[in-house]
Amino acid sequence: MTALGVFDSANLNGGQKLAMKYFAVSLALFGAQVLFGVLAGLQYLFPDFLYGVIDFSVNRTLHVNALVVWLLYGFIGGTYWMLEDEADHKVVGLGLGNLIFWVLTLAVVVVVLVYLLVQVGPAEMKSIWLINEGREYIEAPRWADIGIVVAVLVFFFNVVATFAKGRYTGIGGVLVMDLLALAGLYLAGMFYTPNVSVDQFWWWWVIHLWVEATWEVLVGCIMAYMLIVTLGVRRRIVETWLYIEVALMFGSGILGLGHHYFWIGTPQYWLTIGGFFSALEPVPLVAMVVHAVFDSGVHRLKNSNHPALAWTIAQAAGNFFGAGVWGFMHTLPQINLYTHGTQWSASHGHLAFFGAYSTAVIAFFYLAAQKSRGNVWMSGNLAGGWKWKWSMAFLWMGMIGMTMALLIAGYEQSQIERAIEGSSWVGYFTAQAHPWFVQAMKWRQISGYLFSLGYVLLVWDLFTIGKRETRPIAELHAPSAQPA
Amino acid sequence: MTTEAWWASPSLWRKSAIWITGGSFVMLIFLTFDTMSYIQAGGKQVPGYSIINQRVDYQFDEAKNRYVPVIGPEEPLFGKKLTEAEAAALVSKGKLNTQAKNCMECHTLLGNGAYYAPDLTKAWLDPSWGSKEVREQQMVEFLMNPQDRLHNGIGRRMPNLGITEEEARATVAFLKWMSAINTLGFPHNFKAIDQSDAPASAAAPAQP
Numbered sequence: 104m105t106a107l108g109v110f111d112s113a114n115l116n117g118g119q120k121l122a123m124k125y126f127a128v129s130l131a132l133f134g135a136q137v138l139f140g141v142l143a144g145l146q147y148l149f150p151d152f153l154y155g156v157i158d159f160s161v162n163r164t165l166h167v168n169a170l171v172v173w174l175l176y177g178f179i180g181g182t183y184w185m186l187e188d189e190a191d192h193k194v195v196g197l198g199l200g201n202l203i204f205w206v207l208t209l210a211v212v213v214v215v216l217v218y219l220l221v222q223v224g225p226a227e228m229k230s231i232w233l234i235n236e237g238r239e240y241i242e243a244p245r246w247a248d249i250g251i252v253v254a255v256l257v258f259f260f261n262v263v264a265t266f267a268k269g270r271y272t273g274i275g276g277v278l279v280m281d282l283l284a285l286a287g288l289y290l291a292g293m294f295y296t297p298n299v300s301v302d303q304f305w306w307w308w309v310i311h312l313w314v315e316a317t318w319e320v321l322v323g324c325i326m327a328y329m330l331i332v333t334l335g336v337r338r339r340i341v342e343t344w345l346y347i348e349v350a351l352m353f354g355s356g357i358l359g360l361g362h363h364y365f366w367i368g369t370p371q372y373w374l375t376i377g378g379f380f381s382a383l384e385p386v387p388l389v390a391m392v393v394h395a396v397f398d399s400g401v402h403r404l405k406n407s408n409h410p411a412l413a414w415t416i417a418q419a420a421g422n423f424f425g426a427g428v429w430g431f432m433h434t435l436p437q438i439n440l441y442t443h444g445t446q447w448s449a450s451h452g453h454l455a456f457f458g459a460y461s462t463a464v465i466a467f468f469y470l471a472a473q474k475s476r477g478n479v480w481m482s483g484n485l486a487g488g489w490k491w492k493w494s495m496a497f498l499w500m501g502m503i504g505m506t507m508a509l510l511i512a513g514y515e516q517s518q519i520e521r522a523i524e525g526s527s528w529v530g531y532f533t534a535q536a537h538p539w540f541v542q543a544m545k546w547r548q549i550s551g552y553l554f555s556l557g558y559v560l561l562v563w564d565l566f567t568i569g570k571r572e573t574r575p576i577a578e579l580h581a582p583s584a585q586p587a
Numbered sequence: 588m589t590t591e592a593w594w595a596s597p598s599l600w601r602k603s604a605i606w607i608t609g610g611s612f613v614m615l616i617f618l619t620f621d622t623m624s625y626i627q628a629g630g631k632q633v634p635g636y637s638i639i640n641q642r643v644d645y646q647f648d649e650a651k652n653r654y655v656p657v658i659g660p661e662e663p664l665f666g667k668k669l670t671e672a673e674a675a676a677l678v679s680k681g682k683l684n685t686q687a688k689n690c691m692e693c694h695t696l697l698g699n700g701a702y703y704a705p706d707l708t709k710a711w712l713d714p715s716w717g718s719k720e721v722r723e724q725q726m727v728e729f730l731m732n733p734q735d736r737l738h739n740g741i742g743r744r745m746p747n748l749g750i751t752e753e754e755a756r757a758t759v760a761f762l763k764w765m766s767a768i769n770t771l772g773f774p775h776n777f778k779a780i781d782q783s784d785a786p787a788s789a790a791a792p793a794q795p
Binding site: 228235372449529 | 595596597600601603604607611614615618619621622623625626627628631632633636675678679680681682683684685686687688689690691692693695697698700701702703704705706708709710713714715734738739740741742743744747748749751754757761765768769770772773774775776777778
């Protein structure tokens, strides 16, 4: 092993070396998401900005698709990162896993270039196969869908084969079942139908059952590992909590799918089922907060990686507020009739994706930064520690600012466009031109710049953190260690 | 932590997780089958494609206390009555066009999509098209050349997406069909374009 504090991939096991590649692409795509978000936001304020060159639809496609892909890359990376530790065995089929990483990444690059340069196609199936499917979040053309399925199958093979040859932990068992569901659900989005109701019915199977069910459980698995590594929580406690969370998450989230079936032509009983179960969806998120805070308290926050733990606690809180509170606020049909399809959803989407998922992936970035420098102790008084703190502060200030601004825009829209004007063309633009809406868009943009600053600091920090640190993690666990 | 309470045992929660997940999933599958009978074209809440041969309206229903689609007399789109198969092909072409042009990343359809442009659920019925006599032609021309038309006072304009006349007509068919879906009162309070027969209409086809 090389000297402490020096970046060296020899510090990592096979799975972790592959994870580093996924993390690198993930971090870059996070940047792309921020960039295209800023451009799309500017178009609200200056409609002629990039008009006819990179129109709003293109910016937003890239904004949301970059989001989905950077988080998936982060999750795949996180899984490879913990795989050898969990299974106590080298990753089976690592060569194939490496190959598929390059294939997948090449496909992502091609898809992005086509979105940017080709943008739209004629009303023929070849547009769906080659350019984009025109379905929010899963725009990737059909050829790429098939590529994604193949890549996920290879990833799944790596995971299952490694656990099978090594050992199955509780986390491993949940992870494998969850990945199976996650991959299977993607197939529900791979068909064309002229019937927009049937289209959206299955589209939500992919989007909702990913984001509000299988992704939540996947994050539960990797964060369970995170708590074991950073805090040293006992496996039995972490795994029991994981089972509780799975029960609550799937118990509320699977039928909570019904909150997307209020207004798309689906039968009336979904108002009751969707309303009831989605109202329960915050419950597992409360459990996660209790779990994270309780464990941190029991261990008196004594941990080996302050930035990773800070982002882990931020994950529990962000998930609860973003997905739980912000979701609950507009989930009952009685209010959703007016908020559906307004900036209210954008407000919830921003805080929920960031709170529940971005935070978890960023925590893993810090775990990776730590180990690749030979497991340095990332304490509170780490050299250059201001960077992670300020990057976290700017990212959160930016995110909360955007969320609040979008929420105000959503209130205004739901009252003026929806309730009063009845969603007509004139009603829509009356609401868009209202000073409350315009002000909200300005504050959203300023908050977006703050968030961008946080991102730049984050990248700088990830490349430099722990550089001059000389204390190994082992010192923390020595009997005489000072609390950090 | 010497003895463990029964409610804290991992095996209890593992079993609970499996049963709850399995039970929820079975329920979802059952409901999915049932829902399909409502949302297939010609189902209980989603009309067959030949609905574009008839007038589609959207009115407040006192008994249900919400807005519902109302199907009126024959009023074929572009004055040409289509068979179910022809109508299905036309609507399908229109739907394909909305995907190929990625409409959903500015507009919402049935309230889902992006929020940069108006919701399209009832676009066919929007009073902004003027009158029902000029609506079809207005919509086709708008879709083909949106960039130089007045949209609103805030300067936001739809870009020219290279939509051909054939694609534009198909898209109008899709929008007319979509406006006939029973969306349980969404959007609420929408005041549809006047479609009464009062003025003599040049577009009205000869009665069979």
